[in-house]
Amino acid sequence: MAHSRDEEVELLGNTNVDYKMDYDPDILEAFENRHTYRDYFVKFNCPEFTSLCPKTGQPDFATVYISYIPDERMVESKSLKLYLFSFRNHGDFHEDCMNTILNDLVELMDPRYIEVWGKFTPRGGISIDPYTNYGKPGTKYEKMAEHRMMNHDMYPETIDHR
Amino acid sequence: MAHSRDEEVELLGNTNVDYKMDYDPDILEAFENRHTYRDYFVKFNCPEFTSLCPKTGQPDFATVYISYIPDERMVESKSLKLYLFSFRNHGDFHEDCMNTILNDLVELMDPRYIEVWGKFTPRGGISIDPYTNYGKPGTKYEKMAEHRMMNHDMYPETIDHR
Amino acid sequence: MAHSRDEEVELLGNTNVDYKMDYDPDILEAFENRHTYRDYFVKFNCPEFTSLCPKTGQPDFATVYISYIPDERMVESKSLKLYLFSFRNHGDFHEDCMNTILNDLVELMDPRYIEVWGKFTPRGGISIDPYTNYGKPGTKYEKMAEHRMMNHDMYPETIDHR
Amino acid sequence: MAHSRDEEVELLGNTNVDYKMDYDPDILEAFENRHTYRDYFVKFNCPEFTSLCPKTGQPDFATVYISYIPDERMVESKSLKLYLFSFRNHGDFHEDCMNTILNDLVELMDPRYIEVWGKFTPRGGISIDPYTNYGKPGTKYEKMAEHRMMNHDMYPETIDHR
Amino acid sequence: MAHSRDEEVELLGNTNVDYKMDYDPDILEAFENRHTYRDYFVKFNCPEFTSLCPKTGQPDFATVYISYIPDERMVESKSLKLYLFSFRNHGDFHEDCMNTILNDLVELMDPRYIEVWGKFTPRGGISIDPYTNYGKPGTKYEKMAEHRMMNHDMYPETIDHR
Amino acid sequence: MAHSRDEEVELLGNTNVDYKMDYDPDILEAFENRHTYRDYFVKFNCPEFTSLCPKTGQPDFATVYISYIPDERMVESKSLKLYLFSFRNHGDFHEDCMNTILNDLVELMDPRYIEVWGKFTPRGGISIDPYTNYGKPGTKYEKMAEHRMMNHDMYPETIDHR
Amino acid sequence: MAHSRDEEVELLGNTNVDYKMDYDPDILEAFENRHTYRDYFVKFNCPEFTSLCPKTGQPDFATVYISYIPDERMVESKSLKLYLFSFRNHGDFHEDCMNTILNDLVELMDPRYIEVWGKFTPRGGISIDPYTNYGKPGTKYEKMAEHRMMNHDMYPETIDHR
Amino acid sequence: MAHSRDEEVELLGNTNVDYKMDYDPDILEAFENRHTYRDYFVKFNCPEFTSLCPKTGQPDFATVYISYIPDERMVESKSLKLYLFSFRNHGDFHEDCMNTILNDLVELMDPRYIEVWGKFTPRGGISIDPYTNYGKPGTKYEKMAEHRMMNHDMYPETIDHR
Amino acid sequence: MAHSRDEEVELLGNTNVDYKMDYDPDILEAFENRHTYRDYFVKFNCPEFTSLCPKTGQPDFATVYISYIPDERMVESKSLKLYLFSFRNHGDFHEDCMNTILNDLVELMDPRYIEVWGKFTPRGGISIDPYTNYGKPGTKYEKMAEHRMMNHDMYPETIDHR
Amino acid sequence: MAHSRDEEVELLGNTNVDYKMDYDPDILEAFENRHTYRDYFVKFNCPEFTSLCPKTGQPDFATVYISYIPDERMVESKSLKLYLFSFRNHGDFHEDCMNTILNDLVELMDPRYIEVWGKFTPRGGISIDPYTNYGKPGTKYEKMAEHRMMNHDMYPETIDHR
């Protein structure tokens, strides 16, 4: 359930937090969107994402970009940080991590629109970038998700692994 | 109320200004658009935006991009500078600051179209970028706002917090 | 009136020109488009634009980008250079300069489509970028202008004023 | 035939692989997509592609970008690496290599959508970049492929061969 | 007339070529497209284009980008190199060179779609970038050309002539 | 007086801090260097420095780089953050701010070597970058300071104020 | 003669200045260095320098970098801005402008060390960058000037005039 | 003790490794330098370093650069990877991590020269970069270490935490 | 023989020049240095250099950087442009072209110090950059040349031929 | 033995070469240095180097930079290309490849000075860059090698493996 913006700031001021190192979606906290009268985007740039390869146990690293248009609830940024840290000792494949983050944030916020893009460092000469998105079913945001998928990443970054 | 372009330059030539350090939308001044016969964009690049975290009191920093298509009135650039400076000792969350700026400029200018994009420096490993926009209701600019929201930021900058 | 391409090159070979330092649209010269059977763009990159602030007299500096699809006439590049130089001691606001350039080139060439984008250096912590365009009324180019305005600059450059 | 995700990780943990140096599409292995309920992209950045010129025998080098929306099957990344390595001593022209990769991956995965973009280093002052794509016939992805072809690469990288 | 792919490689292996220094479209050679069942792009990056100013005789320099979707015939890359070199001592204006290249390649290949973009170094403080394209008349590629012209270059490179 | 490293971490874990907005060097805290047996550098990158112009009251902004070789004491990073924030409503000239920071850190730590470099955003078309350093008198570090001053910044960044 | 720092700020607060458009070294004002007990650098980045070609009258443009170690006097930044603006309608060659600026600032400040580096935009395919410096004769700063000349610009920027 | 180069490759071919997540210098393995007749550098670029803040438990992230001139022994790169991974759940301050890595590699290899540079992501608006080095005492490499410390990082990267 | 600065500008104003396309050192013109009382550098950035391969006849392209400290005579920039253009149809190897330019400029100017650096585009996967310099024999500039050769290009550009 | 420059061009004009895919130093050919009266550098940028890991057989990739001051003989660039290609199916460690190249070129040319720097793509999260050099024993070039080793790579590139 979402907190009010006032309750939410309680958490922000308190740093005696536990850094959970195993995947835990319950860490996520929401608060109320003050501007539901309007569509707007909030983007989180997260260059410190790390998880473990489920088979080899080798750490994986990615920059994760999360963008969403809130409906009634927004994700509290400190809880998002702790949630992303909870993947640190968790084993999962690249594309599963990104879809899991998307699903958990949809569950938490029921947003109008959301997308999650991970850009991983290379293993064996190849780097992998999953991108997944979601629009509220039966709304224009569902079409928006389809539109953005259709136009996704047509200008890939130059990548040389250096 | 909007000044004429001639009156407006009075302000520009006078630098004995007070730099208000608390949020004050009354600082904003408008002048008349000389080219209402045409749509055109004016963009302000503002890399010196700073406010305070409402809970911890810690300073926040952002580059703010403001773009609009004027109707009858335009915002005077020096008053915009002073208005943005007035957030300096003001406590508010990232997304609230951006929506407040949007609302104040809509109130001042009644523009055809406007958008505000803030790109903040990171706290705790995550940086946050709110983007909000507005088109005059019942006009093609309302659809323009929806169109630009739907296509917003599909090529995120590479962010590594360095 | 437009010259032929042969007459035009007369000007290009003659450098005993007067550099007018006050705004003068009569400097502009046109020549005939050899490829009217096709739409194509010509872009001018002009990083040496400078004018004066109409109130303070302080020099302003911009990079100006001019792109157009010619109809019967094209602007001769050397005359464009001299025309842009003629703003050097001329006082006008950023958005007025850009609309003036647009209007003068429409007057000269009656192009199918044209756009002018100025990117100015900062004053007081803010830099200003006006963008204006035009499509021949009653043609598909009028819609093109509207389309390009609607999709203008959705990926702003990173600006830090350094 | 596709493996389950569990079987697939067997391969990932086993490094006693043979690096085949001649083109061999049988190297490719698939596994089951866990998220068939949703469209999402997986992109592979492959800056270590090399083949031979079919006539001169001179090595060619490219960065290859492969992006796809999976249907039931996904390509296992280690097998993709080995597959791409199998071009090492194989002679084929740039555009044929890219279309072959596309065809082999369509054969393997029967994906909803896929595209392959190669960016080669120059020979004789010219570098060549083939781009090819595919959408499942008779679905919206076929239109997606057409849409992406129509909008392909409208902002070419600045290339100076240094 | 187009050669087969086998005949074509004859030329590639033979370097006892004459470098013609005067414009000669007969240098261009075609070969058969092996993948006519599909639309795909081939792009040539050509940073070594040079011609002469028709009036002053001063050398001009450009990077030329050529992109096309082949139909039955493709341009052989070595002959393209020699063709572009043939402008070396040829006098013509920027926009005429680009339209000539387009016309010659249309004549040679009868492609589905093609575009040519030249980015020249500055003279007198202005650099000029012509862009021209073509889609086979009466096909969807004609609309594609119009679509790409309408959306051309909406994010100009930052140009400072340094 | 310097704390032990253990005492120091007390401060780091406690975020109920006061953000002083007026210059106060007493905020600075030191702790013991564990590696006095060796010279090593610690650099602080501080892109969020802001102060006030002493005459106009206008906010100034800089990125400040602080590098030092510790002797017995090191500056605690959280106290450094709070110290730099204390310039927020303090009026002083660029070069005075940088020399003050240097002097305060010398007073606190008595380091072997230290340097402070500020890179400010422009006012009136000029940006200003003061650089100052210090080596313990009568030691080789005094010569080191002279050496680094003599070789300072011989490859200036490209600055265009955009 | 140098002002005190207090007198100096008078000028900074007063914007009813005359922008002289002809070279005038008397515009330059000095104030007292508060930190004569130490060597430190002040660098001015000036991307808005413009003068006229003495023969053709064509405007020239440069970014000018000025770095110095003050002795008793420092140059007031606003007067420096006005001084540099005074070259706007002044005709002189690139290397003469840079040496003149150096000489005028030596005359004004009698600094320990100073250097001036201009980077001009190209004319006719060549851009020109003069660099000149000075150390107080008979001091270590004279050797410093010689040392910096000997090691000047050994890693030239990549220049392509775009 | 160092392995021969042949023994060393045993490890490289075997991937059934344990990824230790607590600091363990015993992971490091050495092999014999085949080129002791000459000084040469080997540099490791390690952008995936992560440890924990000893007080708050928050993960820290850095890119670590390690450069050395080997004497008789060299560090095996796979063991170095595992060693660096062993900091993953280990709590230590930035400058202590870098000095620990240096000390462990000196202990392992007894190199002629070695340096370790960490560049961390920011916390609270400041990022920290420790740099430490070592030259074999009583040799020219000891002077080399002093020389490189004296000239360290005189051209700091531009850091804006984005 | 050198002209006076006044005579020299005659050439600058006259554009009815012949662009010689075969190597001709007689094109070079000198004028008197007005600042012989001081060492200073003048650098020419020349990205439009082109010559021919002496064997294959294929055009070669380079960016040439020329830096010198004048003695009594300076090279007139327009004559330098024409001189460099005279290599256009001249066949010579990369390192011979650079040494020839150096020798011709030494012959013309008898400078205190001069260096010439060419950076060529690749042929066959390798690009070649010759660097040559000269200091007046028996002066400190001879040692300067040796010093700069010894420290040449220790931080090579990242080159990927794209 | 070295060829004359005339003999050397024979090879350059003949492309019916065998591309050897196993290490073969006999491929290297030398020709006479025409400018033995002077020290000058020739640098080869080689971004297409590839070899095999001696244990796993996995291909490795590097950009190799080779710089030297010739004495009597120079390495012919086409033979250098073929020599570097001969590592394609050859198994050797990174640092051994670089030292082998150095040794072979010393053997071929007996140069005054030479250095070889390889920058490899990452394996397992770490990329490795060996650097080795050589100066003719008993000459000033031996000291030059030591000097350049002592000052090597003090400003590492930013590496993030993307």
Ligand SMILES: [Ca+2]
């Ligand atoms: Ca690259």
Ligand SMILES: [Ca+2]
């Ligand atoms: Ca990269």
Ligand SMILES: [Ca+2]
């Ligand atoms: Ca970044």
Ligand SMILES: [Ca+2]
């Ligand atoms: Ca960065």
Ligand SMILES: [Ca+2]
């Ligand atoms: Ca910038």
Ligand SMILES: [Ca+2]
């Ligand atoms: Ca370039």
Ligand SMILES: [Ca+2]
């Ligand atoms: Ca490039």
Ligand SMILES: [Ca+2]
């Ligand atoms: Ca540029």
Ligand SMILES: [Ca+2]
């Ligand atoms: Ca620039």
Ligand SMILES: [Ca+2]
């Ligand atoms: Ca900039």
Ligand SMILES: [Ca+2]
């Ligand atoms: Ca450039």
Ligand SMILES: [Ca+2]
């Ligand atoms: Ca920045």
Ligand SMILES: [Ca+2]
């Ligand atoms: Ca950055």
Ligand SMILES: [Ca+2]
């Ligand atoms: Ca490159």
Ligand SMILES: [Ca+2]
């Ligand atoms: Ca990065």
Ligand SMILES: [Ca+2]
């Ligand atoms: Ca990178």
